[in-house]
Amino acid sequence: MKKIINTIYLFMVYAFLYIPIIVLIVNSFNVSKFGQKWKGVTFKWYGELLDNDSLIQAAIHSLTIALISATCAALLGSLMAIALYRYRFKSKNFIKGLLFVVMMSPDITMAISLLAIFTLISIELGFFTLLIAHITFCLPFVVITVLARLSGFDIRMLEAAKDLGAKEWTILSKIIMPLAKTAIMSGWLLSFTLSLDDVIISSFVTGPSYEILPLKIYSMVRVGISPEINALATVMLVFSLLLVVISKWLVREKIR
Amino acid sequence: MKTKCFNIEKLIIGIVLGWLICFIFIPNLMIVITSFLTKDDANIISLVFTLDNYLKLLDPMYVKVLWHSFYMAAFATLFCLIIGYPFAYIIARMQIKFRFFMLFLVIVPFWTNSLIRTYGLKSVLGTHGLLNKFLLALSIIDKPLHIMYSEYAVMIGLVYILLPFMILPLFSSIEKLDNCYLEAAKDLGASRWQIFRRIVLPLTIPGIIGGCLLVLLPALGMFYVADLLGGAKNLLIGNVIKTQILNMRDWPFGSATSITLTLVMAFLLYIYWKISQKIHKKVEMEI
Amino acid sequence: MKKISKILLMTSCVVGLSIPNVQAEDQELYFYNWSEYIPAEVLTEFTKETGIKVIYSTYESNETMYAKLKTHPEGYDLIVPSTYFVSKMQKEGMLKQIDHAKLSNFDKIDTNFLNKPFDPNNSYSIPYIWGATGIGINTDMLDKSDYPTSWADLWDKKWENQLLMMDDAREFFHIALRKLGYSGNTTDPKEIKAAYEELKKLMPNVLVFNSDFPANPYMAGETSAGMLWNGSAYMANKEDANLKIIWPKEGAIFWMDNLSIPTHAKNIDAAYKMINFLLRPDNAAKIALQIGYPTPVKAAYPLLPKDFLENTNVYPPQEVMDKGEWQNSVGDASDLYESYFQKLKAGM
Numbered sequence: 092m093k094k095i096i097n098t099i100y101l102f103m104v105y106a107f108l109y110i111p112i113i114v115l116i117v118n119s120f121n122v123s124k125f126g127q128k129w130k131g132v133t134f135k136w137y138g139e140l141l142d143n144d145s146l147i148q149a150a151i152h153s154l155t156i157a158l159i160s161a162t163c164a165a166l167l168g169s170l171m172a173i174a175l176y177r178y179r180f181k182s183k184n185f186i187k188g189l190l191f192v193v194m195m196s197p198d199i200t201m202a203i204s205l206l207a208i209f210t211l212i213s214i215e216l217g218f219f220t221l222l223i224a225h226i227t228f229c230l231p232f233v234v235i236t237v238l239a240r241l242s243g244f245d246i247r248m249l250e251a252a253k254d255l256g257a258k259e260w261t262i263l264s265k266i267i268m269p270l271a272k273t274a275i276m277s278g279w280l281l282s283f284t285l286s287l288d289d290v291i292i293s294s295f296v297t298g299p300s301y302e303i304l305p306l307k308i309y310s311m312v313r314v315g316i317s318p319e320i321n322a323l324a325t326v327m328l329v330f331s332l333l334l335v336v337i338s339k340w341l342v343r344e345k346i347r
Numbered sequence: 348m349k350t351k352c353f354n355i356e357k358l359i360i361g362i363v364l365g366w367l368i369c370f371i372f373i374p375n376l377m378i379v380i381t382s383f384l385t386k387d388d389a390n391i392i393s394l395v396f397t398l399d400n401y402l403k404l405l406d407p408m409y410v411k412v413l414w415h416s417f418y419m420a421a422f423a424t425l426f427c428l429i430i431g432y433p434f435a436y437i438i439a440r441m442q443i444k445f446r447f448f449m450l451f452l453v454i455v456p457f458w459t460n461s462l463i464r465t466y467g468l469k470s471v472l473g474t475h476g477l478l479n480k481f482l483l484a485l486s487i488i489d490k491p492l493h494i495m496y497s498e499y500a501v502m503i504g505l506v507y508i509l510l511p512f513m514i515l516p517l518f519s520s521i522e523k524l525d526n527c528y529l530e531a532a533k534d535l536g537a538s539r540w541q542i543f544r545r546i547v548l549p550l551t552i553p554g555i556i557g558g559c560l561l562v563l564l565p566a567l568g569m570f571y572v573a574d575l576l577g578g579a580k581n582l583l584i585g586n587v588i589k590t591q592i593l594n595m596r597d598w599p600f601g602s603a604t605s606i607t608l609t610l611v612m613a614f615l616l617y618i619y620w621k622i623s624q625k626i627h628k629k630v631e632m633e634i
Numbered sequence: 635m636k637k638i639s640k641i642l643l644m645t646s647c648v649v650g651l652s653i654p655n656v657q658a659e660d661q662e663l664y665f666y667n668w669s670e671y672i673p674a675e676v677l678t679e680f681t682k683e684t685g686i687k688v689i690y691s692t693y694e695s696n697e698t699m700y701a702k703l704k705t706h707p708e709g710y711d712l713i714v715p716s717t718y719f720v721s722k723m724q725k726e727g728m729l730k731q732i733d734h735a736k737l738s739n740f741d742k743i744d745t746n747f748l749n750k751p752f753d754p755n756n757s758y759s760i761p762y763i764w765g766a767t768g769i770g771i772n773t774d775m776l777d778k779s780d781y782p783t784s785w786a787d788l789w790d791k792k793w794e795n796q797l798l799m800m801d802d803a804r805e806f807f808h809i810a811l812r813k814l815g816y817s818g819n820t821t822d823p824k825e826i827k828a829a830y831e832e833l834k835k836l837m838p839n840v841l842v843f844n845s846d847f848p849a850n851p852y853m854a855g856e857t858s859a860g861m862l863w864n865g866s867a868y869m870a871n872k873e874d875a876n877l878k879i880i881w882p883k884e885g886a887i888f889w890m891d892n893l894s895i896p897t898h899a900k901n902i903d904a905a906y907k908m909i910n911f912l913l914r915p916d917n918a919a920k921i922a923l924q925i926g927y928p929t930p931v932k933a934a935y936p937l938l939p940k941d942f943l944e945n946t947n948v949y950p951p952q953e954v955m956d957k958g959e960w961q962n963s964v965g966d967a968s969d970l971y972e973s974y975f976q977k978l979k980a981g982m
Contacts, residue, residue: 097437101449104434108456108510111467114477115459118470145690171363178356182364189367192375195612197568199588200605204374206592207381216706227370259355288461290571291585295593299664299691299709305462310669310692310846312466312575324463331458335451408980415981474855493795495856496842578842579799582980593701595972 112328119321136322143319146307150323153287153304156218160225161283167226168233168282169275173267175234176241177249194231201228202295209296216298224296225286232285233278240274241267280338382603386596400603409587409604413611416584419498420566423505427513427562428555430506435517435554436547439524450518453511461508465575468507472500472576496578504572509565513558520554521547549626556623564612584608663904665690666699666710668891669846671763673924680911686904694845695802697972703728707898712905714891718804718819718963720759721752723894729758730895736906739913744932747890752963759892760909761930763865763921766950766958767805767887769880770798770862772852782859784883785809793839798851798860801843803975804961804968805861805887806833812884818959821967830974837978852877867947868926879947886950886958890930 119137122130140146171190175183193201205224214220252262268275290305297303311320382400387393403409438449456464471477472494479491494500524547532542570585577583584604591601665677669692677688693699696719703710707728715723723729734740737760747761769782782788788797788809799806808818810829820826841857844850849870851857862879870877893912895905911917919937922929926948935943943949950958964971 100433101437104430105452107430107507108453110477111464111471111507112456112459114470115463115467167362167366170359174359174363178360180360182360186363186367189371193371195564195616196375196609197564197585197605197612199568199570199585200375200378200609203588203592203598203601203605204378205370207377207598208370208374210705211377216709223370227366230366263355284457290462291568294589298706299666299689302689302691305460308460308462308466309571312462312469320463320466324459324467327463328455328459332455335455335458408977412980491855493856495854496851579840579979580837580981587976587980590976593698595697595969596701596704 112324115321115324116328118318119325121318136318137326139317140319140322140326145302146304146311146319146323149302149304149307152218152301156221156225156303157283157286160222160229160286161279163222164226164229164233164282165275165279168230168278169237169268169271171230172234172237172241172271173263175238190231190234193228198228198289198291199295202292205292206295215300216296217301220296220298221293221301221303224292225282225289228289228292229282229285232281233275236278236281237271237274240271378602379606381598382606384599386599397599400600401607403600404603404607412582412587413584413607415582416567417611419502419505419581419583420563423502423509423566424513424559424563426502426506427510428559431510431513431517431558432555435514435521439518439521446522450515453514457511462571462575464508465504465572468504469495469576472503495576496581498577498581500576500578501573501581501583504576505566505569508569508572509562512561512565516557516561517551517554520551520557524550549629552623552626556619560616560619563615567608567612661685661904662687662689663712663901663908664710664899665908666702666713667692668714669694671714671891671925673921676912676917676921679917680908683911684904684907686901686907688908697803703896707896708900710896711899711901712908713894713896714762715759715894717750717752717890717892717961718968720892720894721963722965722968724753724758728897730897730899730902731757732760732895732909733906737910737913739910739915739931742913742915742918742931742933744930747930750890750960753892759894760913762891762893762912763925763927764888764890764930765927766864766881766954767800767808767861767889768864768950769859769882770848770852770867771859771878771880772855772857773876773878775855775858781880782882783880784813786813786884788839788859789813789836791839793859795839795841796858796860797836797839797841798848798857798862799840799843800848800861800863801845803971804964806843806975806978807971808887808959808961809861809882809884810836812882812959818887819962819964821964823967823970826967826970826974830978833974833978837981843979849875849877863927864948864950865926868945871947872926881946881950881954881958884957886954887961888955888958889961 120132120134122133122135171186174180175186196204202224205220205227209216209220249262249266252266257265288305290309293303294306294309297306308320308323311317383396383398385393385395385397385399404413438446441449469476473479474491474493474495478494479488482488483491494503528546528550529542532546537545568585570583570589573581573583573586588601588604588608591597591604663686665688667690671692672690677690681687693702696716699713699715700719700723703713703723720729734756740760743761747764748756753759769785769788771781780792782790782793804818807826807829810832811818811820811825814825814828814832816822816825816829840860842851847866848862849866852860852862853870853873853875862877864879867877867879893909895902899905912921913931915931915933915937918929918931918934922934922938923942928949
């Protein structure tokens with residue numbers, strides 16, 4: 092009896108999470124523009140999607156930013172985690188405090204603070220401002236993930252390496268990095284997701300020269316008329332699923 | 348050799364500090380300072396010190412908006428907890444080979460842009476949408492429910508987007524429960540309710556708190572959910588800040604509002620932290 | 635380490651291929667326009683004829699466009715401000731003077747729409763589209779006896795949570811001002827305050843503010859009546875939705891949107907080419923037919939089908955034109971309108 096209740100409950104929650112998405116996907120094949128009545132199957136919305144140059148351009152931009160900022164955040168964040176873990180220096184608490192501020196501030200506060208400094212140094216809003224913003228808000232997540240992993244290290248191992256004469260750079264590259272690899276990878280993955288999905292910060296710091304997907308989607312959703320959005324949703328979902336499958340396959344290879 | 352060690356260390360610390368100072372410390376400082384300045388049409392701000400911006404916030408209109416945002420975020424968090432806890436519990440107690448797959452299924456929707464998911468929600472909640480069609484077909488209601496553009500739509504939207512954030516920490520905390528405690532309690536004759544209330548619940552408090560924070564804090568700032576689903580009468584504090592900065596270009600006031608929001612959040616965090624400390628102490632003493 | 639270097643290599647390739655090129659100048663046009671205002675084919679036609687790539691972005695209110703331009707003066711080459719924003723922006727030096735000699739199609743414009751008080755001699759703006767805001771209704775959801783006939787009708791309690799209003803301070807206040815017998819262009823703080831008090835009473839009836847695609851909530855069945863632009867009703871009708879415009883007794887709101895070039899625009903030649911392109915009678919006719927708004931280009935009139943010209947949803951009858959009021963600049967009072975509007979939205 093308990094099992095049945097549990098199963099029903101799980102099913103209901105999954106239904107709640109998935110039904111809107113299923114509706115989106117189904118409607119991407121619906122001839123009717125408003126998706127309120129089923130009028131037949133068609134692929135024409137996918138065709139229109141491919142024709143929509145500005146949307147494709149925005150998608151490429153978003154992916155680019157996500158890839159680059161995730162990588163930079165992973166690198167910079169790992170460096171931060173290492174610094175916090177290994178080194179003793181005065182500004183440790185200052186750094187921890189700042190990272191905490193970033194994590195805790197509402198997105199919108201971060202957005203306007205970045206806009207403020209970009210305006211101050213008169214940098215044109217676009218690719219680089221977006222990149223800097225994304226790297227900055229992903230940092231705390233990477234730091235926490237990597238730091239959690241590093242804290243599990245046996246510090247004696249590192250001391251042994253030092254006693255054996257290893258230079259700092261060797262210790263970093265040959266011991267710490269490889270062992271923290273999974274944490275860095277999950278930090279990268281998290282940053283990538285956060286960057287792709289970000290709406291709030293991006294709407295403040297990007298400019299007309301560099302349109303990104305969430306903002307394009309925002310205006311499309313507000314106008315709300317073309318099932319191109321549905322086609323886009325389906326494509327994005329399939330793409331992310333592929334990404335996950337590929338990364339799982341890569342990890343399995345590594346373990347062997 | 349020692350100098351090389353020293354250099355890399357310094358280099359790393361330098362880069363780290365540099366980035367943080369440039370893009371976190373200074374910008375936030377600028378916002379704090381701006382909140383005390385005055386608006387100027389030509390140059391955006393003029394260097395006149397004033398407390399007006401903060402005083403303006405005491406205006407009932409803004410207090411109302413802040414309260415409204417807080418109350419919606421709080422309810423969304425509560426619902427996430429009520430829905431998410433049993434869910435996380437069931438999954439955490441499943442066989443290992445199913446566990447991660449089930450969790451993975453929770454994260455997958457996450458991979459679609461949250462705006463698009465909100466849009467999907469619009470088609471489900473609309474007057475001609477799926478939910479109404481379903482309820483009408485089953486004769487549960489005889490006229491369609493008008494959910495769109497109401498408070499309920501916004502709450503449903505927030506729960507929909509933030510549920511995974513509640514489930515994940517709960518899951519990781521429930522998973523760590525040592526079965527021995529539960530079995531021992533059962534052997535000693537404790538009822539299921541007693542086991543839950545006295546063992547499971549206190550031991551999963553970190554997960555509950557983590558989940559609540561991960562939902563409450565973003566919920567307070569998410570203006571686009573209110574924008575798309577809320578209609579005319581659901582202005583949230585995030586929308587106010589956005590309008591102040593982007594439309595009315597009132598940086599001082601926008602900054603003041605934003606700092607106030609941050610302080611409110613910090614205050615909430617502090618309360619949660621104090622509560623969790625107290626409960627932890629209580630749990631430690633009881634064990 | 636190997637994995638990291640692979641990723642770095644991949645990303646540097648991506649970076650190399652995607653960082654935007656900053657060299658090609660007049661091969662691009664940054665066009666910032668209202669949403670729903672240009673059919674995509676017109677833009678692709680333009681690129682085909684001139685080879686200039688159009689980078690198109692949209693806004694849903696003059697205020698958004700103004701704010702974006704203030705923080706971003708060189709970001710856009712061509713914008714479409716409404717009448718009262720043309721005078722505001724011109725006073726602040728944000729608009730470039732337009733040399734009519736560069737526009738071969740300038741003489742094709744109906745002189746009735748030129749030389750208006752907000753921009754004498756059209757030194758800073760060229761008329762693009764004019765339109766009207768009236769009462770919109772979804773005929774599927776209402777009985778004929780329920781149709782509102784005046785702005786004042788919308789205040790009736792039976793419309794609770796049923797109305798759609800434009801997300802625009804000036805337009806929203808216009809209906810209250812007209813209800814009270816004042817001009818929609820008033821700068822008198824007392825009158826504006828009175829309108830605010832009046833609108834407070836209307837708020838329970840308002841379900842949603844929307845200027846992105848105002849016809850949408852009607853079509854989705856969420857709102858049954860409210861304000862609506864004539865072009866939106868026209869486009870909805872094309873999609874088989876039964877929306878209708880009723881011209882209110884107190885008078886409809888008339889406005890004009892105009893093409894202007896920001897002072898710091900980079901691709902000025904491209905901007906002139908686009909303006910001229912849009913003024914060409916065949917393009918003007920195409921645009922009007924697609925978006926349902928009347929065009930000020932006289933030479934396009936013979937190209938429009940008779941039923942379009944006689945469609946009262948698009949071309950209001952003469953009596954309506956006479957009774958209505960054209961939107962004009964209110965100078966500094968616009969801040970007052972805006973702050974009252976925010977208050978109403980917050981429920982105060």
